[in-house]
Amino acid sequence: MNALASSPPESPRPNATKAWGDYQIEVVVGYLLRYGVMISASIVFCGACIYISRHAHEPANYSIFRGEPSAYRTVPGIVQGALHSRGRGLIQLGLLCLIATPIARVAFAVVGFALERDRLYVVFTAIVLVVLLYSLIGSGLKF
Amino acid sequence: MTILTFTVAVAIVSFVAGLLGSLTGLGGGVVLVPLLTVFFHVDIRYAIGASLVSVIATSSGAAAAYVKEGFSNIRIGMFLEIATTVGALLGAYLAIWMPTATIAIVFGVMLVYSAYIARRPRPPELRNLPPDPLATRLRLNGSFPDLSGERVYNVQNVPAGFSLMFGAGALSGLLGIGSGAVKVLAMDQAMKIPFKVSTTTSNFMIGVTAAASAGVYLSRGYVDPGLVMPVMLGVLAGSLVGSGILVKAETKSLRLVFSVVILVLGLQMLFKGIWGRI
Numbered sequence: 001m002n003a004l005a006s007s008p009p010e011s012p013r014p015n016a017t018k019a020w021g022d023y024q025i026e027v028v029v030g031y032l033l034r035y036g037v038m039i040s041a042s043i044v045f046c047g048a049c050i051y052i053s054r055h056a057h058e059p060a061n062y063s064i065f066r067g068e069p070s071a072y073r074t075v076p077g078i079v080q081g082a083l084h085s086r087g088r089g090l091i092q093l094g095l096l097c098l099i100a101t102p103i104a105r106v107a108f109a110v111v112g113f114a115l116e117r118d119r120l121y122v123v124f125t126a127i128v129l130v131v132l133l134y135s136l137i138g139s140g141l142k143f
Numbered sequence: 144m145t146i147l148t149f150t151v152a153v154a155i156v157s158f159v160a161g162l163l164g165s166l167t168g169l170g171g172g173v174v175l176v177p178l179l180t181v182f183f184h185v186d187i188r189y190a191i192g193a194s195l196v197s198v199i200a201t202s203s204g205a206a207a208a209y210v211k212e213g214f215s216n217i218r219i220g221m222f223l224e225i226a227t228t229v230g231a232l233l234g235a236y237l238a239i240w241m242p243t244a245t246i247a248i249v250f251g252v253m254l255v256y257s258a259y260i261a262r263r264p265r266p267p268e269l270r271n272l273p274p275d276p277l278a279t280r281l282r283l284n285g286s287f288p289d290l291s292g293e294r295v296y297n298v299q300n301v302p303a304g305f306s307l308m309f310g311a312g313a314l315s316g317l318l319g320i321g322s323g324a325v326k327v328l329a330m331d332q333a334m335k336i337p338f339k340v341s342t343t344t345s346n347f348m349i350g351v352t353a354a355a356s357a358g359v360y361l362s363r364g365y366v367d368p369g370l371v372m373p374v375m376l377g378v379l380a381g382s383l384v385g386s387g388i389l390v391k392a393e394t395k396s397l398r399l400v401f402s403v404v405i406l407v408l409g410l411q412m413l414f415k416g417i418w419g420r421i
Contacts, residue, residue: 023213025217026215026217029206030206030209033203033204033206033350034203034204034206036203037200037203037204037379040200041200041375041376041379044372044375044376045376047368047372048150048372048373048376051368051369051372052146052147052150055146055369056145056146056147057145057146057147058145058146059144059145059146060144060145060146060148060149060150060369062183062184062185062186062189062367062370063184063185063186064186065186065188065189066364067363067364067365068364068365068366068367069364072364072366072367072368073361073362073363073364073366074362087368088368088369089368091368091369091371091372092366092368095196095361095366095368095371095375096361098196098199098200098203098375099196099199099354099357099358099361101199101203101350101354102199102202102203102350102351102353102354103351103354105203105350105351106221106224106351109217109221118282120281120282121218121221121222121282124221124222124225125221127225128221128224128225128228128351131225131228131229131232131355132228132351132354132355132358134232134358135228135231135232135235135354135355135356135357135358135359136354136357136358136361137358
């Protein structure tokens, strides 16, 4: 990082004096994202250990596209697989958490802008949230 | 190849891609799909699914570090995400319908363009632009800490930037990449946002954009746990290591090497697409 990065995080932002400014939202959201990624990566790693220990010597073949079975592409399927501590089910659960992380970030921004009483940006972030939820739920992912 | 050797090999390649991507600022995701398809003979649909998921990991993982620098503009990010997420959703549906050879050709063009953008000297930044009425109404203008104190900037050409962002989102959804090169075009060139603000804001947006198409990819069975696992963990580890170490002197030559790699991979994807060997 450059010299600027080593300056204290409380940089003199114009709205840093407000109780709920853009900068405060950003900081909380930044940590939310980092922890989300760390938790997802840990779940994926646990699943990887189980998966490798059980299937290490089977042949790997990804040259033909078959599409995943429903156990790896629907939320109940993924949760079921993870509960039975199946390696690949656990990996998919971690990936689901990963996809949910930026969605949580947008949801948090809606709340943040509402606290700032910024109606225009509550609407903007809500639109983004609806698109994201539609993609995850409405696009064929069955619950 | 057994699953064990495949997993280890893919993890190492992904680690290097993530490391180089974060050191050069060009992003590792863009080389993953060609590497997986050309060297590991992975079907392009599985490769795109894996790349897309790892893009979310690197973008979100780096976010906390970027925020502290105080450069990113959450309003610009959120406003433009309306365009990128709708575009990404469209791109993901397009990917399901489009023949893989066509996807490979689009990918090749995108890689060649990224290599060109990386080599082109950056035009000088225009300062003290007059405020644009639409940008002012949307409260997009902002300021960031500069060496000489707080620097104020005024965002320009909002409709052009918004449309370009829609295209960036569609490419991201279609190819499973962060499409940083197009985002730079929209924010630097069209909207005249200062470079530091545009790069950090664009990094922030990449994760949200990718999440918009990831849902579609997951439900259509493009996300294979056995393949995504080494890619995602490798790229994430590589980019975290890359953002931790500082090799200022080497960055220039690294950027040159990496952009040549991107160019070669781009041409390879183009030829594979044109001759239908994908």
